[in-house]
Amino acid sequence: xxxxxxxxxxxxxxxxxxxxxxxxxxxxxxxxxxxxxxxxxxxxxxxxxxxxxxxxxxxxxxxxxxxxxxxxxxxxxxxxxxxxxxxxxxxxxxxxxxxxxxxxxxxxxxxxxx
Amino acid sequence: xxxxxxxxxxxxxxxxxxxxxxxxxxxxxxxxxxxxxxxxxxxxxxxxxxxxxxxxxxxxxxxxxxxxxxxxxxxxxxxxxxxxxxxxxxxxxxxxxxxxxxxxxxxxxx
Numbered sequence: 126x127x128x129x130x131x132x133x134x135x136x137x138x139x140x141x142x143x144x145x146x147x148x149x150x151x152x153x154x155x156x157x158x159x160x161x162x163x164x165x166x167x168x169x170x171x172x173x174x175x176x177x178x179x180x181x182x183x184x185x186x187x188x189x190x191x192x193x194x195x196x197x198x199x200x201x202x203x204x205x206x207x208x209x210x211x212x213x214x215x216x217x218x219x220x221x222x223x224x225x226x227x228x229x230x231x232x233x234x235x236x237x238x239x
Numbered sequence: 240x241x242x243x244x245x246x247x248x249x250x251x252x253x254x255x256x257x258x259x260x261x262x263x264x265x266x267x268x269x270x271x272x273x274x275x276x277x278x279x280x281x282x283x284x285x286x287x288x289x290x291x292x293x294x295x296x297x298x299x300x301x302x303x304x305x306x307x308x309x310x311x312x313x314x315x316x317x318x319x320x321x322x323x324x325x326x327x328x329x330x331x332x333x334x335x336x337x338x339x340x341x342x343x344x345x346x347x348x349x
Contacts, residue, residue: 156335168282168327168339181334216281223335227273230281 127151129231131217137237138207146202146234148217157200158218158228159192161185168216174200175223207238241266243340245328251346256318260343262328263310270335272304272311275327277342282327285313318347 130149138144150157159171173180174192189205200219204211214235218228242265252258264272271289275282286295288304288311295302299318304311315322325342332338 158337160337160339167341168329168337170336170338173334173336181336183336214280220335227284227287228337229284230275233280 129217129219129229131215131231131234133234134232135235135237137239140209140238141206144204144207144236146204146215146217146236148200148202148219148231149198150200150217150219151221151229152198154219154221154229156180156220156223156226157192157194158220159202160216160218160230161213162216162233163210163213171202204236207236209238212236212238241330241332241336241338243328243330243338245326245340245343247343248341249344249346251348252318253348254319256347257314257316258318258345260313260315260326260328260345261310262312262340264328264330264338264340265309266330266332266338268333269306270331270333273329273331273337274302274311274313275329277325277327278323285326315345318345320347320349323347 132147157174162168172182172186191203193201214233216233217231220226220228246261274285286302291306299316302313327342328340329337
């Protein structure tokens with residue numbers, strides 16, 4: 126069964142450093158998403174991406190965040206200058222289309238900022 | 240702002256019990272409601288509901304949506320220890336953005 130994959134599974138970085146989280150969505154999917162879940166809190170939407178541009182973004186997704194689809198398979202989330210409060214589990218998701226389509230989630234990347 | 244509220248926050252039952260998890264929502268341009276099960280990491284999909292009154296079933300799990308009263312329930316019958324997880328409700332708006340509730344933590348004791 127096709128699945129969304131994410132690397133790395135765990136990333137530890139120092140405050141102020143840049144990190145890139147990587148995702149490989151399901152191959153025929155067209156819409157891609159990033160979510161985050163701070164420990165003990167709810168899953169929060171960050172951004173959606175379609176046709177090589179951002180479709181929607183939340184208030185959390187400020188100027189320090191960016192997304193990119195650098196090639197035909199990867200979808201990345203970059204955090205330019207990490208802060209302690211960026212520590213969270215980051216989930217990538219993809220869906221085949223817009224509308225009544227299930228969002229498939231990847232296993233997540235746990236980001237720890239020290 | 241879209242909002243999803245789940246209740247109860249947590250629930251402890253014994254194997255064989257039946258549980259009902261609740262999800263109420265307020266969303267602009269509602270498209271669908273999703274239920275997910277989250278054990279250790281990624282949420283795994285259970286149900287997608289778009290129409291009122293139509294029950295979706297999968298084994299011991301079932302769910303229904305009421306778009307007039309803006310809520311959904313997830314039922315689990317004959318619970319097993321493997322059902323222990325956090326159950327997440329999320330609503331999808333017209334922009335395909337998911338807003339999650341805080342989840343219900345279910346623990347099923349042997």
